Amino acid sequence: MATINDNYLKLPGSYLFAEIARRVAAFKEANPEADIIRLGIGDVTQPLPPACIEAMHKAVDELANADTFRGYGPEQGYSFLTDAIIEHNYKARGIDIASDEIFISDGSKSDCGNIQEIFGTDNHVAITDPVYPVYLDTNVMAGRTGTLQEDGHFEGVTYLPCDASNDFAPALPKERVDMIYLCCPNNPTGTTLSRAELKKWVDYAHENESVILFDAAYVYEIEGAKDVAIEFRSFSKTAGFTGTRCGYTIIPKTVKGRAADGSLVEFNKLWNRRHTTKFNGTAYIVQRGAAAIYTEEGQKQVKETIAYYMENARIIREGLQAAGIKAYGGVNAPYIWLKTPDNMPSWDFFDKLLTEVHIVGTPGAGFGPCGEGYFRLTAFGNRENTVRAVERIKNQLHI
Amino acid sequence: MATINDNYLKLPGSYLFAEIARRVAAFKEANPEADIIRLGIGDVTQPLPPACIEAMHKAVDELANADTFRGYGPEQGYSFLTDAIIEHNYKARGIDIASDEIFISDGSKSDCGNIQEIFGTDNHVAITDPVYPVYLDTNVMAGRTGTLQEDGHFEGVTYLPCDASNDFAPALPKERVDMIYLCCPNNPTGTTLSRAELKKWVDYAHENESVILFDAAYVYEIEGAKDVAIEFRSFSKTAGFTGTRCGYTIIPKTVKGRAADGSLVEFNKLWNRRHTTKFNGTAYIVQRGAAAIYTEEGQKQVKETIAYYMENARIIREGLQAAGIKAYGGVNAPYIWLKTPDNMPSWDFFDKLLTEVHIVGTPGAGFGPCGEGYFRLTAFGNRENTVRAVERIKNQLHI
Numbered sequence: 068m069a070t071i072n073d074n075y076l077k078l079p080g081s082y083l084f085a086e087i088a089r090r091v092a093a094f095k096e097a098n099p100e101a102d103i104i105r106l107g108i109g110d111v112t113q114p115l116p117p118a119c120i121e122a123m124h125k126a127v128d129e130l131a132n133a134d135t136f137r138g139y140g141p142e143q144g145y146s147f148l149t150d151a152i153i154e155h156n157y158k159a160r161g162i163d164i165a166s167d168e169i170f171i172s173d174g175s176k177s178d179c180g181n182i183q184e185i186f187g188t189d190n191h192v193a194i195t196d197p198v199y200p201v202y203l204d205t206n207v208m209a210g211r212t213g214t215l216q217e218d219g220h221f222e223g224v225t226y227l228p229c230d231a232s233n234d235f236a237p238a239l240p241k242e243r244v245d246m247i248y249l250c251c252p253n254n255p256t257g258t259t260l261s262r263a264e265l266k267k268w269v270d271y272a273h274e275n276e277s278v279i280l281f282d283a284a285y286v287y288e289i290e291g292a293k294d295v296a297i298e299f300r301s302f303s304k305t306a307g308f309t310g311t312r313c314g315y316t317i318i319p320k321t322v323k324g325r326a327a328d329g330s331l332v333e334f335n336k337l338w339n340r341r342h343t344t345k346f347n348g349t350a351y352i353v354q355r356g357a358a359a360i361y362t363e364e365g366q367k368q369v370k371e372t373i374a375y376y377m378e379n380a381r382i383i384r385e386g387l388q389a390a391g392i393k394a395y396g397g398v399n400a401p402y403i404w405l406k407t408p409d410n411m412p413s414w415d416f417f418d419k420l421l422t423e424v425h426i427v428g429t430p431g432a433g434f435g436p437c438g439e440g441y442f443r444l445t446a447f448g449n450r451e452n453t454v455r456a457v458e459r460i461k462n463q464l465h466i
Numbered sequence: 467m468a469t470i471n472d473n474y475l476k477l478p479g480s481y482l483f484a485e486i487a488r489r490v491a492a493f494k495e496a497n498p499e500a501d502i503i504r505l506g507i508g509d510v511t512q513p514l515p516p517a518c519i520e521a522m523h524k525a526v527d528e529l530a531n532a533d534t535f536r537g538y539g540p541e542q543g544y545s546f547l548t549d550a551i552i553e554h555n556y557k558a559r560g561i562d563i564a565s566d567e568i569f570i571s572d573g574s575k576s577d578c579g580n581i582q583e584i585f586g587t588d589n590h591v592a593i594t595d596p597v598y599p600v601y602l603d604t605n606v607m608a609g610r611t612g613t614l615q616e617d618g619h620f621e622g623v624t625y626l627p628c629d630a631s632n633d634f635a636p637a638l639p640k641e642r643v644d645m646i647y648l649c650c651p652n653n654p655t656g657t658t659l660s661r662a663e664l665k666k667w668v669d670y671a672h673e674n675e676s677v678i679l680f681d682a683a684y685v686y687e688i689e690g691a692k693d694v695a696i697e698f699r700s701f702s703k704t705a706g707f708t709g710t711r712c713g714y715t716i717i718p719k720t721v722k723g724r725a726a727d728g729s730l731v732e733f734n735k736l737w738n739r740r741h742t743t744k745f746n747g748t749a750y751i752v753q754r755g756a757a758a759i760y761t762e763e764g765q766k767q768v769k770e771t772i773a774y775y776m777e778n779a780r781i782i783r784e785g786l787q788a789a790g791i792k793a794y795g796g797v798n799a800p801y802i803w804l805k806t807p808d809n810m811p812s813w814d815f816f817d818k819l820l821t822e823v824h825i826v827g828t829p830g831a832g833f834g835p836c837g838e839g840y841f842r843l844t845a846f847g848n849r850e851n852t853v854r855a856v857e858r859i860k861n862q863l864h865i
Contacts, residue, residue: 343481
């Protein structure tokens with residue numbers, strides 16, 4: 068009989084956010100009148116920048132006409148988008164990225180999840196704890212881990228604890244690791260790593276011939292990073308593309324891994340083979356929308372949206388502090404990571420927040436054992452709801 | 467040092483269509499004046515149906531306004547699209563598909579490529595020869611094959627030869643196989659399998675507890691197919707979505723595989739876990755466009771486009787025959803599969819066609835050793851170019 072990939076059975080039944088959605092739906096069914104405010108899943112609420120809207124309307128019109136119609140595009144993305152990204156995000160910062168070192172995708176989640184396919188299954192993986200679940204789950208599926216232990220950790224994975232005691236900056240591992248997932252600004256803790264902290268990891272990767280899988284921005288500003296790091300970036304949070312889907316991955320040709328025969332192989336080549344074989348490019352309309360972010364108006368509009376969310380973050384952070392709740396992050400990141408009152412288990416706090424004040428957040432334990440006793444709120448709500456949520460926490464939550 | 471996935475090194479350097487693009491680009495650079503007609507990659511040329519255009523404009527406008535903005539959608543797709551598909555493509559044919567048995571994606575290529583992840587690596591794979599390269603290449607990457615042999619076959623794979631001698635209908639394999647890729651109407655041969663032929667495969671899968679991975683349409687009309695088949699479908703060719711990207715996969719809950727402990731596991735559950743962990747849904751705009759295909763106008767417009775391409779197919783088929791070239795397919799499928807004159811190697815015929823009459827097709831050998839001596843042309847060009855291409859073949863090609 069056909070067999071299944073048994074590694075899947077090592078995973079808990081449902082993906083974190085699916086479990087949250089399930090609990091919220093159940094609560095809503097039982098309390099149809101409840102006015103629920105969602106600060107959980109990290110979804111944005113502000114509309115797309117007008118420059119993107121205009122560009123997408125234009126792209127839709129192009130598809131309506133045989134003379135301007137676009138079918139299959141390059142799997143790696145159109146040059147009108149890749150050129151704009153390289154110019155604005157890298158060249159302007161003095162970082163040299165070639166046009167065949169960038170791969171446009173339908174979002175960072177896909178790339179962060181798929182990247183491990185081009186690595187051997189014998190690699191030792193390091194992740195922070197707490198962590199964005201995709202890094203871990205996709206390595207479990209690929210068989211790079213053992214089974215889930217009683218302490219909530221998978222056998223064979225190196226966890227790098229991040230909590231208040233180390234200012235959420237992971238220490239270098241004691242054992243050698245090959246694949247290191249770093250996320251900065253961090254999801255879920257909302258904290259950032261300093262240049263010095265990042266340099267420490269780049270140096271570690273050089274010494275140990277490891278690869279850093281870096282989710283976010285600007286790792287290549289650190290000297291030597293281009294030899295050891297793959298970078299993932301997304302338009303989801305900056306430009307509101309969570310439902311429009313566009314991201315990209317940078318794989319410098321200098322990042323290499325060892326083949327079984329001992330030879331060195333560029334990960335860029337392997338990813339290009341994967342990307343062209345299993346993916347057919349991001350929708351033309353979407354790529355046009357993303358490119359519009361790099362116009363003058365687009366840049367201005369994106370900055371306004373970011374400022375809007377950052378003001379939300381300030382409101383949440385200061386509101387929590389006023390309510391006597393210890394809060395981290397939310398300064399250079401849209402996530403606020405709070406310590407649950409009296410060390411309450413984080414799923415209990417999830418239920419408490421939902422039932423008492425009808426606010427949806429994300430339990431820290433969902434991001435890993437070290438997230439237990441913590442809880443994530445996001446700054447992506449609209450202003451009115453954000454203010455109302457903070458008022459409810461300050462005035463109606465029994466803590 | 468971090469190791470690579472060595473299975474990638476078993477593959478030839480570039481994906482078939484990337485190699486074609488490379489050769490065409492080189493020719494174009496050397497002959498900038500050449501008026502190249504592309505009947506190679508299977509890309510469509512006709513604009514999107516007006517119903518889709520209208521729906522997508524409306525969707526773009528929704529994203530421009532905070533009140534109607536859409537962020538993350540369900541990873542499995544919006545119900546406005548899944549309901550329409552189930553209603554029109556299944557229920558109307560008496561086939562019962564539940565709403566949690568359908569998964570919207572960014573296209574069939576992704577799904578056909580990713581589906582093998584939920585199977586054990588010990589499964590024995592059967593593919594037709596010639597075949598759409600994605601089925602084979604993704605299994606090579608996953609380690610389900612040995613190395614490439616001198617005869618052009620990968621060790622450990624069961625190839626099902628399809629050529630003129632068996633009317634392009636594969637015979638059942640002599641050895642047991644677990645995963646069977648079938649494509650109907652067939653790409654590249656443009657031929658179809660009769661209900662009786664399909665039934666033979668469904669019965670085989672029942673007897674051998676195999677799973678059929680069926681790329682196209684209507685396998686569930688065959689009795690018993692819902693227990694043994696996963697179906698992939700796409701809007702690319704019917705509605706011109708090659709650059710807009712939308713497809714879907716049907717995994718009935720009755721399709722099961724064996725776990726290491728002997729228990730039976732639904733592939734549906736595993737795919738749901740994969741889809742929610744590694745994918746974040748198809749762009750909202752695109753899903754709205756796809757749903758518009760199922761309106762009355764949308765259906766009418768799609769039928770017109772299909773009729774247009776089918777007329778192209780007839781022109782190519784009859785033109786080739788008039789030129790003394792033996793041609794197959796092109797009746798219920800948009801692909802024409804021709805026998806190269808004097809059994810010329812198919813890459814030689816590719817170069818001959820490109821340099822002599824500036825037409826791009828696809829060499830049969832690119833689809834597998836049994837495709838050697840054959841060549842694929844597609845009916846997706848516009849009418850004028852299709853007619854001109856056929857005239858060039860009839861009047862200017864030296865055969």
